[in-house]
Amino acid sequence: MSATPDMVTASILVIGDEILSGRTKDKNIGTIADYLTAAGIDLREVRIVPDEEDRIVEAVNALRERYTYLFTTGGIGPTHDDITADCVAKAFGVGIDIDERARAMLLERHKPEDLNEARLRMARIPFGADLIANPISKAPGFRIGNVIVMAGVPAIMQAMLDAVGPTLKGGAAMQSMTVEAKGIPEGNYAGDLGEIAKRHGEVSIGSYPMMTPEGFRNRIVVRSRDASALAAAQEEVEALVARLSA
Amino acid sequence: MSATPDMVTASILVIGDEILSGRTKDKNIGTIADYLTAAGIDLREVRIVPDEEDRIVEAVNALRERYTYLFTTGGIGPTHDDITADCVAKAFGVGIDIDERARAMLLERHKPEDLNEARLRMARIPFGADLIANPISKAPGFRIGNVIVMAGVPAIMQAMLDAVGPTLKGGAAMQSMTVEAKGIPEGNYAGDLGEIAKRHGEVSIGSYPMMTPEGFRNRIVVRSRDASALAAAQEEVEALVARLSA
Incomplete structure (x- = not known):
């Protein structure tokens, strides 16, 4: 984006x-x-x-x-x-x-x-x-x-x-939502996430690893000024995480 | 500097x-x-x-x-x-x-x-x-x-x-010392501090206000790679603070 x-x-x-x-x-x-x-x-x-x-x-x-x-x-x-x-x-x-x-x-x-x-x-x-x-x-x-x-x-x-x-003049406010990737390693979803990002040009998708005492906990953040584009991308990211958690 | x-x-x-x-x-x-x-x-x-x-x-x-x-x-x-x-x-x-x-x-x-x-x-x-x-x-x-x-x-x-x-190749380490300006308002020493800074070109002098529950507490930080230049500037800053605290 x-x-x-x-x-x-x-x-x-x-x-x-x-x-x-x-x-x-x-x-x-x-x-x-x-x-x-x-x-x-x-x-x-x-x-x-x-x-x-x-x-x-x-x-x-x-x-x-x-x-x-x-x-x-x-x-x-x-x-x-x-x-x-x-x-x-x-x-x-x-x-x-x-x-x-x-x-x-x-x-x-x-x-x-x-x-x-x-x-x-x-x-x-x-x-x-x-x-x-x-x-x-x-x-x-x-x-x-x-x-x-x-x-x-x-x-x-x-x-x-x-x-x-x-x-100040404001733009359309950026909306964001976060999908918890739970314990799924970044490298397990990175390929599919990149494909989702390619399909949703109106949306910015980031993956953010955080170290915790239990190991890495990753979060995927989807951001867009367009609510419906955001929802569509979010749905795919959630489906990806659900599939990998299964 | x-x-x-x-x-x-x-x-x-x-x-x-x-x-x-x-x-x-x-x-x-x-x-x-x-x-x-x-x-x-x-x-x-x-x-x-x-x-x-x-x-x-x-x-x-x-x-x-x-x-x-x-x-x-x-x-x-x-x-x-x-x-x-x-x-x-x-x-x-x-x-x-x-x-x-x-x-x-x-x-x-x-x-x-x-x-x-x-x-x-x-x-x-x-x-x-x-x-x-x-x-x-x-x-x-x-x-x-x-x-x-x-x-x-x-x-x-x-x-x-x-x-x-x-x-990495290191330079001469920057040395610094801090003079507590105590409760002296920055505006009371700023003029004289500027004169000290002008006289000591080898030295960087900064004044940093901090808000505390008791009001502003200012610190004057003197920095240089040259220990004797640092000491000379420090002496003048301390004398300034002592004079204004009197």
């Missing part, structure tokens, strides 16, 4: 040395993936890059041109390594400066005398962007064109995703 | 619709990141792509040309959606067929009469590749050129990483 022109697609760009060093384990990719799947938006690619301008600009441009939406996480705090906003401005070829709406948001949390140069970095927003509210620490995310720029702290990212979600 | 010519660099390519749909949450990126950091290898980029030939081939070629090593995970099982080995062969422009060494490994687990066409897919290895042993389910990974192809199941991936690790 490959992308068709009417599909709404998305990509994620995770920005941060701390993810690449292993010091911080990313939790945002899975959260956004779940969110997009539920919204009928097809997540097609994820990249993780370091806090370096040329790498961020290159990835922003590659991904925003290729997919309906690009979601970025990380790099919008007050420290010198928080360069995402400047990189996004550069990718779009627009200016960036302190945004008075963003400054007002920061003033909900900080006293005017505490809004030093570092904190005001968090109010630097590319020209033409819409702000995304941050109910937790106030410093906003933003959206420019098809690029949605969010914080890296998972709770804040989640709040921003909830805020921006209703403004 | 950016890459220098004598650095050993790496990238990861995660292959699988199940990660992009959110159904499976990746655990391998963090494991490989930790492993590489300990080995002094600089992880510079991660990509996640779907089970589609053109996308996999494109990513393999982009990443293997750019970094010392490329590690892939996923897509080497027996089902129709396991196309990594074929894609890697295509990326390298080499043939692929059933490898007798790999068949022998599969025979350690399966009876000859159970080695059907589907299972034999797991013995398809690009010409010229070296095999990577899989002590758990026997079906091997492989290495061709600078590309290391591993399973997606975390326990098997880990075993393959342990097997291939000693054959």
Whole structure:
């Protein structure tokens, strides 16, 4: 099953040395993936890059041109390594400066005398962007064109995703169903499953082995945006598993 | 801090619709990141792509040309959606067929009469590749050129990483130290921290906010391959935190 022109697609760009060093384990990719799947938006690619301008600009441009939406996480705090906003401005070829709406948001949390140069970095927003509210620490995310720029702290990212979600165009929601292959080894059904996949082009079929203390337990997942195509493929997969369990 | 010519660099390519749909949450990126950091290898980029030939081939070629090593995970099982080995062969422009060494490994687990066409897919290895042993389910990974192809199941991936690790050239191990910023808000030290980062070009300095029930707790992480440069920067960061805590 490959992308068709009417599909709404998305990509994620995770920005941060701390993810690449292993010091911080990313939790945002899975959260956004779940969110997009539920919204009928097809997540097609994820990249993780370091806090370096040329790498961020290159990835922003590659991904925003290729997919309906690009979601970025990380790099919008007050420290010198928080360069995402400047990189996004550069990718779009627009200016960036302190945004008075963003400054007002920061003033909900900080006293005017505490809004030093570092904190005001968090109010630097590319020209033409819409702000995304941050109910937790106030410093906003933003959206420019098809690029949605969010914080890296998972709770804040989640709040921003909830805020921006209703403004996204959704595709037909992907529906999925799972057939438990029970103890049947993957290699016993792989050939027949491939034949089923060939016969059902509207449907994506995956087989996912999981190790458990009792050995491998496999699951077959059938996914489609078309309910009747899904049901037809599901029926064949269930018949296959029933036959091999007999 | 950016890459220098004598650095050993790496990238990861995660292959699988199940990660992009959110159904499976990746655990391998963090494991490989930790492993590489300990080995002094600089992880510079991660990509996640779907089970589609053109996308996999494109990513393999982009990443293997750019970094010392490329590690892939996923897509080497027996089902129709396991196309990594074929894609890697295509990326390298080499043939692929059933490898007798790999068949022998599969025979350690399966009876000859159970080695059907589907299972034999797991013995398809690009010409010229070296095999990577899989002590758990026997079906091997492989290495061709600078590309290391591993399973997606975390326990098997880990075993393959342990097997291939000693054959990698390591860089000088990255050393890091963490300064607890305690309850000091990031915005209070961000300006001074940026100045310290500017003065210490050999060192990477990051500031990482974490939400806790008591509010934000920030950590400043200083990283370098040069112990004396690390110590010098660390001293300044500690002095900064001490000054702001006073």
